[in-house]
Amino acid sequence: MPGTVENVTDENYEDFKQSAGSVVAYGIASCDPCQAYDPILEETAAQYSNVRIGKAKMHVPGKCREIKKQHTFETYPTTHFFSNGTLVLTREGKVEAAELAALIDQHLVKTS
16 A cells, blocks of 8 residues: 555565565564664655555564565565565665665666
8 A cells, every 4th residue: 555554474475576666674573673664664655655665574473484485584674675576675774764765766766
């Protein structure tokens, strides 16, 4: 849903990635940087109605098993930028709002 941060799970992950532009932040509840990232994601989602912004809660049992099989995460949060199903960029750690917007503008908006 454009303009809001969506919950990404095994059930909607493939569809979510297939959007013209989508951002998935992978995180866990006990991660302070993940919690600090949440408001940045919300602010960014409100700015970009043409890009899907989502969070995959990797700590929720049974919700992200298939996602975990597809990716190895060394750091939380980790952010993936997808364009039409293709992973175009990965960033580890919390991404500040200005950088997140610049990365979306550079890698996703031009293709949306």
